[in-house]
Amino acid sequence: MKKIVYHKFGNADVLEMTDTVIPEVSETTILIKVKAVSINPLDWKIRNGEMKLMSGSKFPRGTGIDFSGIVEATGSSIKNYKEGDEVYGLLDVFKGAALAEYIIAEEKDIATKPMGISFEQAAAAPVVGSAAIQLFDTLVNIQTGSEVLINGASGGIGMFAIQIAKTKGATITAVVSDGGLKAAKDWGSDFVINYRKEDVLKAGKLYDVVIDLSNQMSYSVAKKIMKTSSVYVHTAPGPKEIVSAFFISLFSPQKYKVLMLKPSQLYLKDLKRYIEAGLSVLVSKAYSFDSFKTAYAEAPKAHIVGKSVIRVN
Template sequence: MKKIIYHRFGDAEVLEMADVAMPAVSETTVLIKVKAVSINPLDWKIRNGEMKLMSGSKFPRGIGIDFSGIVEAVGSTIKAYKKGDEVFGLLDVFKGAALADYILADEQDIAAKPKGASFEQAAAAPVVGSAAIQLFDTLVNIQAGTEVLINGASGGIGMFAIQIAKKKGAAVTAVVSDNGLEAAEDWGSDVVINYRNEDVLQAGKLYDAVIDLSNQLPYSAAKKIMKASSVYVHTAPGPKEIISSFFISLFSAKKYKVLMLKPSPVYLKALKSYMEAGLSVVVSRVYSFDAFKTAYTEAPRAHIVGKSVIRVN
């Protein structure tokens, strides 16, 4: 079977398509024929060597975290799935390796594919959708009327965060670029700001929560638009941000929190329910399996709306 691997840290050129043995299903795993794999910033951060402390440095490595596919075989202890079931899910966040013809997954890492969703839409959901659910489940307390600013809101996490925050009763302000204006409105934002034309820091409005998805609005700037008791969330933290958030939150009423994705079967089931209830999942670009280098070259530069996905089978 085919699998995308790399033998050293670097840009998309280190990726190669290799012929590898089919993984053997064990008593406790599910063998899945992969249909689609989504692209996430974590993919290239790990591949570039930026996350060595968490991901390690053992090679060869695979790439790709979340996926959709069809169950090919199940271990003897697996009762919830059978051959032919359509599923979606995610592998270990720091080890990944979903971009392959077939993968093995643990039962708790998958769920039934949402009814009505394409394989591409299903593959686009687990990482960013779980991040958005975790965001409001553990870091930001949303109540009716909570004022939330989402900076860089037209990407994957933003797509889910806007819609989930609105379902919880928040008043959402989305900051996007030109190509994200229509999507942010479609997803339900109360206010949409084009950062090219308006500086949210100069607008004079204060928020209960500021969520930075773009890595362009640091806490030092965001605190200017935060209410006295409020929260700022950094969704792509490095060691510096993790340390800073701890000490700032100790001494300030304006809390600084970081999102460290911790996947959960509960989140997958919630995503399935959200999507079956009509939550919009936009897949702006779909690449063929053979175009993996192009996909990973374009993804960090594209600033696309929603997600990019690689179609495998």
């Protein structure tokens, strides 16, 4: 089978397609024929060596975290899935290796693919959808009428965060660039600000929740538009942000939270229900398997609206 690996840290040029044997199932694992794999910022942060403390430095390494596919074989103790089932899920966040024709997964890693969407859309959902669900499940308490600002709202997490927050009755202000205006409106934002033409800091509005998805609005900046008792969420924290969030939240009514994805099969099942109830999943670009280098070279600088994926089979 074909699998994408790399043998040293670096840009997309270190990626290569290799031939290897199809892995065999154990008693407790599932063999999946991969249909599509999503592209996430964490992919290139790990590949560039930015996450060594958490991902390690052992080579060769695979890439890709979330995927969709079809069950090919199951271990003897697997009762909830069988050959031919359509599934989606995510592998270990820091080890990945989903970008291959076949992968081995554990039952906790997957859920039945949502009905009514393509394999490409299903692959696009697990990481960013789980992050959005975790955000509102563990970090932010959204109520009817809560004023929520989402900065950098046109990407994957923003796509889900807008729609999920709307189901909870929040009033959403989305900050995007020109290319994300239509999508942010389509996803249900009440107000959409084009940051190239308007400064949200000067709009005279205060928010209960500020979610920064762009890594461009720090807590110290966001405080200017936060209510006295409010929450700021950083979704791409480094060690400095994690430490700052802990101490600031101890003493300030303007809380500082960090989102660190903790995958859960429950999130995948919740996500399935949201999608089948009508939540939109936008895949704005799909690459062929052979175009994997192009896909990973373009992703960090393309300002993709929604998600981009790689078709495998």
